[in-house]
Amino acid sequence: xxxxxxxxxxxxxxxxxxxxxxxxxxxxxxxxxxxxxxxxxxxxxxxxxxxxxxxxxxxxxxxxxxxxxxxxxxxxxxxxxxxxxxxxxxxxxxxxxxxxxxxxxxxxxxxxxxxxxxxxxxxxxxxxxxxxxxxxxxxxxxxxxxxxxxxxxxxxxxxxxxxxxxxxxxxxxxxxxxxxxxxxxxxxxxxxxxxxxxxxxxxxxxxxxxxxxxxxxxxxxxxxxxxxxxxxxxxxxxxxxxxxxxxxxxxxxxxxxxxxxxxxxxxxxxxxxxxxxxxxxxxxxxxxxxxxxxxxxxxxxxxxxxxxxxxxxxxxxxxxxxxxxxxxxxxxxxxxxxxxxxxxxxxxxxxxxxxxxxxxxxxxxxxxxxxxxxxxxxxxxxxxxxxxxxxxxxxxxxxxxxxxxxxxxxxxxxxxxxxxxxxxxxxxxxxxxxxxxx
Amino acid sequence: xxxxxxxxxxxxxxxxxxxxxxxxxxxxxxxxxxxxxxxxxxxxxxxxxxxxxxxxxxxxxxxxxxxxxxxxxxxxxxxxxxxxxxxxxxxxxxxxxxxxxxxxxxxxxxxxxxxxxxxxxxxxxxxxxxxxxxxxxxxxxxxxxxxxxxxxxxxxxxxxxxxxxxxxxxxxxxxxxxxxxxxxxxxxxxxxxxxxxxxxxxxxxxxxxxxxxxxxxxxxxxxxxxxxxxxxxxxxxxxxxxxxxxxxxxxxxxxxxxxxxxxxxxxxxxxxxxxxxxxxxxxxxxxxxxxxxxxxxxxxxxxxxxxxxxxxxxxxxxxxxxxxxxxxxxxxxxxxxxxxxxxxxxxxxxxxxxxxxxxxxxxxxxxxxxxxxxxxxxxxxxxxxxxxxxxxxxxxxxxxxxxxxxxxxxxxxxxxxxxxxxxxxxxxxxxxxxxxxx
Numbered sequence: 001x002x003x004x005x006x007x008x009x010x011x012x013x014x015x016x017x018x019x020x021x022x023x024x025x026x027x028x029x030x031x032x033x034x035x036x037x038x039x040x041x042x043x044x045x046x047x048x049x050x051x052x053x054x055x056x057x058x059x060x061x062x063x064x065x066x067x068x069x070x071x072x073x074x075x076x077x078x079x080x081x082x083x084x085x086x087x088x089x090x091x092x093x094x095x096x097x098x099x100x101x102x103x104x105x106x107x108x109x110x111x112x113x114x115x116x117x118x119x120x121x122x123x124x125x126x127x128x129x130x131x132x133x134x135x136x137x138x139x140x141x142x143x144x145x146x147x148x149x150x151x152x153x154x155x156x157x158x159x160x161x162x163x164x165x166x167x168x169x170x171x172x173x174x175x176x177x178x179x180x181x182x183x184x185x186x187x188x189x190x191x192x193x194x195x196x197x198x199x200x201x202x203x204x205x206x207x208x209x210x211x212x213x214x215x216x217x218x219x220x221x222x223x224x225x226x227x228x229x230x231x232x233x234x235x236x237x238x239x240x241x242x243x244x245x246x247x248x249x250x251x252x253x254x255x256x257x258x259x260x261x262x263x264x265x266x267x268x269x270x271x272x273x274x275x276x277x278x279x280x281x282x283x284x285x286x287x288x289x290x291x292x293x294x295x296x297x298x299x300x301x302x303x304x305x306x307x308x309x310x311x312x313x314x315x316x317x318x319x320x321x322x323x324x325x326x327x328x329x330x331x332x333x334x335x336x337x338x339x340x341x342x343x344x345x346x347x348x349x350x351x352x353x354x355x356x357x358x359x360x361x362x363x364x365x366x367x368x369x370x371x372x373x374x375x376x377x378x379x380x381x382x383x384x385x386x387x388x389x390x391x392x393x394x395x396x397x398x399x400x401x402x403x404x405x406x407x408x409x410x411x412x413x414x415x416x417x418x419x420x421x422x423x424x425x426x427x428x429x430x431x432x433x434x435x436x437x438x
Numbered sequence: 439x440x441x442x443x444x445x446x447x448x449x450x451x452x453x454x455x456x457x458x459x460x461x462x463x464x465x466x467x468x469x470x471x472x473x474x475x476x477x478x479x480x481x482x483x484x485x486x487x488x489x490x491x492x493x494x495x496x497x498x499x500x501x502x503x504x505x506x507x508x509x510x511x512x513x514x515x516x517x518x519x520x521x522x523x524x525x526x527x528x529x530x531x532x533x534x535x536x537x538x539x540x541x542x543x544x545x546x547x548x549x550x551x552x553x554x555x556x557x558x559x560x561x562x563x564x565x566x567x568x569x570x571x572x573x574x575x576x577x578x579x580x581x582x583x584x585x586x587x588x589x590x591x592x593x594x595x596x597x598x599x600x601x602x603x604x605x606x607x608x609x610x611x612x613x614x615x616x617x618x619x620x621x622x623x624x625x626x627x628x629x630x631x632x633x634x635x636x637x638x639x640x641x642x643x644x645x646x647x648x649x650x651x652x653x654x655x656x657x658x659x660x661x662x663x664x665x666x667x668x669x670x671x672x673x674x675x676x677x678x679x680x681x682x683x684x685x686x687x688x689x690x691x692x693x694x695x696x697x698x699x700x701x702x703x704x705x706x707x708x709x710x711x712x713x714x715x716x717x718x719x720x721x722x723x724x725x726x727x728x729x730x731x732x733x734x735x736x737x738x739x740x741x742x743x744x745x746x747x748x749x750x751x752x753x754x755x756x757x758x759x760x761x762x763x764x765x766x767x768x769x770x771x772x773x774x775x776x777x778x779x780x781x782x783x784x785x786x787x788x789x790x791x792x793x794x795x796x797x798x799x800x801x802x803x804x805x806x807x808x809x810x811x812x813x814x815x816x817x818x819x820x821x822x823x824x825x826x827x828x829x830x831x832x833x834x835x836x837x838x839x840x841x842x843x844x845x846x847x848x849x850x851x852x853x854x855x856x857x858x859x860x861x862x863x864x865x866x867x868x869x870x871x872x873x874x875x876x
Contacts, residue, residue, distance in 0.1 A: 005502075014825040021732075025590065025732055029590050029591065029592060029732070032589070032590050033589075033590040035589075035657070035773075036589030036590050037589075037590075037657070037767075109633065125683075133587065137731075139733040139734060140736060141583035141584075141587035141588065141734070141736070143586060144582075144583065144586070145579035145582065145583050145587075145615060146579075148582070148754065148758060149571065149579035149582060149583075149751065149754035149758075150469050150579065151470070151471075151473075151474030151475075151753060151754065151757050152463065152467050152471040152475075152750065152753045152754065152757055153467065153750050153753075154472050156469060176778075200767060219473070259559075265644065266757070275718070277718065277719075279718075280713070280715065280717075280718045281715075282713075285735075287737075292750065293578075294463055294467070294746040294747065294749065294750045295740065295741065295746070295747045295750040296577060296722075296740065296741045296743065296744070296746070296747050297739075297740060298577070298578060298579070298738075298740040299725075299737070299738075299739035299740065300737075300738060300739075301715055301735075301736065301737035301738075301739065302734065302737065303731065303733065303734040303735065308732040308733070308734070309732065309733045309734050311732065312588065312590065312591050312730065312732045312733040313587065315590040315591075316586065316587035316588060316589065316590065318590075319586070319589050320586060320587075320592055320768075323768045323769075324768075327765055330758075330761045330762075331474075331761075335473075338677070340572040342774060343610075369876070372701075389603055
């Protein structure tokens with residue numbers, strides 16, 4: 001019976017920023033969507049908490065229900081669109097839909113990142129279509145190209161600016177010298193940051209998205225909990241200034257590198273050369289940089305959030321599922337059931353930027369260099385800034401094993417000439433040729 | 439019978455740079471491709487001119503044939519991969535394949551751009567899968583995302599760096615102050631430019647790619663002949679220097695803008711603000727910047743040419759067709775049969791950069807400004823550089839109707855105080871918000 005009507009019936013689960021955008025675009029782009037999907041899309045029922053809540057776009061209240069059962073049990077619905085966010089009740093509803101062999105489009109990074117394995121295993125049994133383009137990179141067409149167009153390549157590395165809030169804050173701090181608090185307040189005023197910004201500024205959001213990217217690109221399951229994560233709270237305006245002087249910019253990057261059978265996956269503030277394609281991605285934009293063994297460097301850039309960009313990605317998925325109703329899914333993503341072997345953060349090989357506040361007297365540099373040497377950390381550049389009480393040393397290491405660097409840092413903290421180590425930021429090279437040949 | 443074997447049989451038409459890359463990757467990434475396609479890919483026959491020609495990768499000569507009929511008539515072949523380039527015999531072979539309801543993956547921008555209508559009409563009748571990801575942007579996943587993920591959005595504008603040769607030359611001229619000839623010679627030495635560079639430097643290659651993008655994005659047929667085209671030969675190192683001082687960079691852009699039912703489509707050197715995402719796309723990289731009404735700004739970046747990047751895109755298509763063997767194509771692209779209404783170049787609204795060599799005497803600027811004013815061209819900035827014999831005026835206009843600007847230019851050429859107009863380059867704004875609200 002499903003899919004045989006003269007339109008595609010949509011069940012919308014959630015009707016906030018994204019959901020009301022989806023509803024709005026279905027009305028507004030009726031003819032484009034009908035041509036793309038082959039039949040008109042029709043929102044049949046909408047699950048909401050409160051029909052009278054204010055929404056960015058006008059939505060027909062007549063089709064709103066507050067009981068999930070009234071949507072899920074509607075046999076005429078062809079495609080469920082889950083845009084509630086959060087783990088529950090979204091996960092239970094998603095499992096219900098998939099278990100009964102029906103089709104799901106979701107923008108929910110949390111259920112895919114944390115419960116992808118469960119969802120994909122179930123979908124492989126029932127033949128459900130499960131699509132989640134909007135879960136990473138908002139409106140950027142990303143998941144489908146990575147999954148389908150690069151399926152035959154061997155992906156070596158991904159580096160992504162996948163959180164618009166932190167990118168806005170860092171861009172603002174960098175371009176205007178604003179303090180973190182000030183930039184955050186501005187982001188909140190513009191609607192780019194939540195009133196509780198923890199998930200964004202502590203890197204939880206980016207880690208969820210990286211877990212999804214890792215699964216898609218490296219064909220292994222994995223969860224955000226296995227990903228090393230460091231937020232942007234420790235980044236100071238002075239570091240952004242120092243970075244600029246050294247020819248770098250600082251971005252919160254989600255990085256994953258395949259090294260033989262291991263995957264190194266981490267989210268942290270990162271210095272990248274100002275000539276790198278990611279360096280000029282500013283404001284609340286997202287961009288995902290991918291290196292494939294054969295395809296070389298790719299980057300996908302666009303709006304990582306926002307009602308209509310995200311709703312566009314959701315509708316791209318809806319159109320795709322609509323076109324494939326009655327056909328089995330192209331890929332069952334059973335690779336999600338394979339375990340990813342995550343490399344411990346201490347084994348990561350990277351460069352570091354470090355700032356030390358020191359006592360300004362002869363011999364200080366020799367003692368600092370000695371500690372680095374004792375721990376097999378070699379230095380690429382060392383600059384002293386300021387004199388007397390404000391003396392500081394700014395240095396960048398060569399590529400080192402992270403655990404060696406951390407031992408050196410511990411050693412330095414014990415030196416009497418070192419007053420404080422106010423900043424440590426990892427540095428990624430711009431040249432990908434090395435990883436391409438690795 | 440086809441598709442029922444335990445592997446997917448490929449007929450490779452052409453085995454040069456791209457073709458031998460395709461062959462190489464099918465051997466090298468056997469397991470990844472088998473997982474992606476659902477069955478192993480096997481190259482059954484290869485059409486070549488000369489089996490003994492040198493190739494970038496080793497290819498089995500046993501399966502090479504020089505008679506097209508021996509490939510086309512092989513009933514066991516599931517997917518034909520056409521990587522010969524040029525119009526004939528590629529077009530006839532493609533039509534043969536599609537007419538018999540068999541499936542085609544091609545990297546050939548010329549047959550798609552110039553004969554897309556014929557090919558798509560035939561494919562709509564027979565149910566052939568026709569894929570051409572590699573025809574624009576080489577390895578960048580572009581056509582499929584634009585076609586499938588953005589099918590429901592209303593695309594307003596595309597600006598692309600779609601020719602790596604000219605981008606390499608302009609980047610080199612800009613970063614090192616090289617003359618055009620010197621940069622071209624270097625590009626030829628590195629294999630980024632042909633010994634006859636006409637198709638690239640005169641913008642023919644970019645116009646073909648823009649015609650394809652226009653069809654995909656605006657859902658209308660059109661050919662490169664309808665596109666205004668200007669190459670990079672007139673761009674001088676001084677212009678790149680002036681651009682930098684004014685906060686711009688110069689790129690050969692393929693631009694198409696939808697304005698109600700008209701499409702403005704053109705290829706020409708363009709000044710864009712140095713903060714624009716396209717401005718930092720250097721060397722032989724390609725990038726396509728798209729503005730959708732709902733999705734906002736998107737950019738896709740990567741290698742626009744080269745054996746393995748392009749072969750990766752071809753294989754992405756092969757995998758997609760392999761997965762869909764026995765199913766009708768998702769879209770029949772019948773929109774290609776609709777006529778595009780191309781706006782005459784004279785009606786384009788854009789800004790202009792102009793350099794005038796003038797006689798250095800009082801009142802010159804007033805006379806020049808007078809000619810602009812008489813033709814409804816208003817000026818945004820005017821700078822005089824040099825004195826005496828080397829006096830020149832460098833100006834940028836506000837947005838004007840192109841035909842008005844050209845009338846002003848004719849008038850200026852007749853002024854006795856104007857010795858020469860060595861350069862005119864169009865200027866595109868970085869702010870897309872206007873076109874988004876238009």
